[in-house]
Structures are given as C-alpha cells and as structure tokens.
Amino acid sequence: MKQESASQSTPPPSLSPAPSSAQPSWGGGDPQALWIFGYGSLVWKPDFAYSDSRVGFVRGYSRRFWQGDTFHRGSDKMPGRVVTLLEDREGCTWGVAYQVRGEQVNEALKYLNVREAVLGGYDTKEVTFYPQDTPDQPLTALAYVATPQNPGYLGPAPEEVIATQILACRGFSGHNLEYLLRLADFMQLCGPQAQDEHLEAIVDAVGTLLPCSYLPEQPLALT
Numbered sequence: 001m002k003q004e005s006a007s008q009s010t011p012p013p014s015l016s017p018a019p020s021s022a023q024p025s026w027g028g029g030d031p032q033a034l035w036i037f038g039y040g041s042l043v044w045k046p047d048f049a050y051s052d053s054r055v056g057f058v059r060g061y062s063r064r065f066w067q068g069d070t071f072h073r074g075s076d077k078m079p080g081r082v083v084t085l086l087e088d089r090e091g092c093t094w095g096v097a098y099q100v101r102g103e104q105v106n107e108a109l110k111y112l113n114v115r116e117a118v119l120g121g122y123d124t125k126e127v128t129f130y131p132q133d134t135p136d137q138p139l140t141a142l143a144y145v146a147t148p149q150n151p152g153y154l155g156p157a158p159e160e161v162i163a164t165q166i167l168a169c170r171g172f173s174g175h176n177l178e179y180l181l182r183l184a185d186f187m188q189l190c191g192p193q194a195q196d197e198h199l200e201a202i203v204d205a206v207g208t209l210l211p212c213s214y215l216p217e218q219p220l221a222l223t
C-alpha cells in the first residue's frame with residue numbers, strides 16, 4: 001500500500017541488483033542458515049548470536065518512524081516512535097542482514113519474537129536483501145515489520161511532530177533520541193549512496209528544537 005510519494009533515493013546503477021536471473025537464497029546457499037534484516041534498533045543492537053553480517057538494502061520499501069512503542073523507547077502515557085517499513089515501489093531502505101546458523105536460528109527467532117512481536121507489535125515478512133558489496137547476489141531475509149493493523153501503529157505525522165515526540169519519550173531500553181541518533185549514525189557510515197530523507201528531516205527537526213545541542217566547529221575558548 002503506497003501511503004506517500006517515495007522520498008528515498010534508490011541505489012545508484014553501480015549498486016543496482018543483477019537481472020532477475022539472480023535468485024535470492026534463504027541462507028545464502030547454506031540450508032541450515034537464515035538471514036535476518038535489521039533496519040532500526042537491530043542495526044546497532046541485534047543482541048542475538050549470528051555467524052555473519054552484511055550491510056545492504058531492500059528495495060520496494062521506505063523506512064518510517066510510524067510505529068508507536070510503549071516499552072523500549074516509550075510508555076503507555078507517552079509512546080515513543082520507532083521505525084517500520086512502508087511498501088513503496090520507489091523506496092530503498094538500508095540496514096544490516098545477519099546470518100544465523102544451526103542452533104542460532106531458533107535462539108534468534110525466540111528472542112526476536114519477544115522483543116519485536118510480543119513487545120513491539122511487529123510481524124515477520126520475507127524481503128529480498130541486496131548486500132552492498134554483492135548486489136548481484138541477493139539474499140532472502142526475514143524482516144520484522146509493523147503493519148497499520150497492529151495496535152501500536154501511529155502512522156504518518158509531520159517530521160517536526162515526530163521529532164517532538166522522540167525528544168519527550170524514553171522507555172526500558174533508553175531514550176527515544178538515542179534510537180534516532182544511533183540509526184542516523186549508521187546511515188552516515190553507509191556512505192553517500194544511502195539516503196533517508198525522512199530520517200534526515202527528523203534529525204534536522206530535533207536540531208532545530210534543541211539549539212543548545214549545537215556544537216561549534218571549533219572548541220569553545222574556555223575563559
């Protein structure tokens with residue numbers, strides 16, 4: 001379901017995946033393996049054992065801070081804002097895919113079921129993941145996506161409103177601002193080809209709302 005025009009760039013031609021002849025594989029050729037795609041807190045805090053990881057992207061989805069969170073980064077009275085994936089033909093979302101193998105598979109799924117589904121309202125969805133270094137060898141991965149049907153879903157709001165909510169919320173995993181900035185840090189590390197205008201607009205709005213957070217280029221001369 002397309003709820004707003006695409007606002008994220010797709011990867012440059014050099015990163016575009018190979019023609020459809022390249023078929024995704026669940027475990028990258030290893031029958032005992034499973035890839036799990038993270039695009040929010042899983043990017044910096046997977047908190048499950050894995051055997052391999054890849055930075056890369058999924059196409060056909062845009063990341064949006066449209067999921068409410070009353071446990072990790074918010075409370076019942078003040079739900080925080082965390083990310084989900086919005087189906088968007090022109091969308092491209094960067095994140096990290098983690099390969100779990102053997103006993104790691106069940107351990108990871110049991111852990112994520114509690115963290116993402118029970119506590120977060122996310123469902124699982126199969127996505128095609130394109131590793132940054134080998135986009136012509138896509139992988140099938142499991143992603144946790146919060147759909148509009150889940151009770152915690154908050155849906156679209158102006159980025160300034162989202163920024164205000166993020167600044168006001170904290171939960172059992174920490175402040176909602178930490179969640180936003182850690183994701184922004186990851187996107188910085190991905191390089192210039194990884195753009196997320198929605199995320200950038202929220203970070204800019206936070207900067208406007210928090211002028212005291214402005215750090216001058218040069219260290220202040222302490223008098």
Ligand SMILES: N[C@@H](CCC(=O)N[C@@H](CS)C(=O)NCC(=O)O)C(=O)O
Pocket residue numbers: 037038039040041042043045069072073082083084115116119120122143144145173179
């Ligand atoms: N499913 C997305 C988003 C996951 C996400 O951010 N989930 C929240 C649950 S509401 C979480 O685990 N938060 C832990 C934290 O904020 O430290 C991902 O793959 O990263």
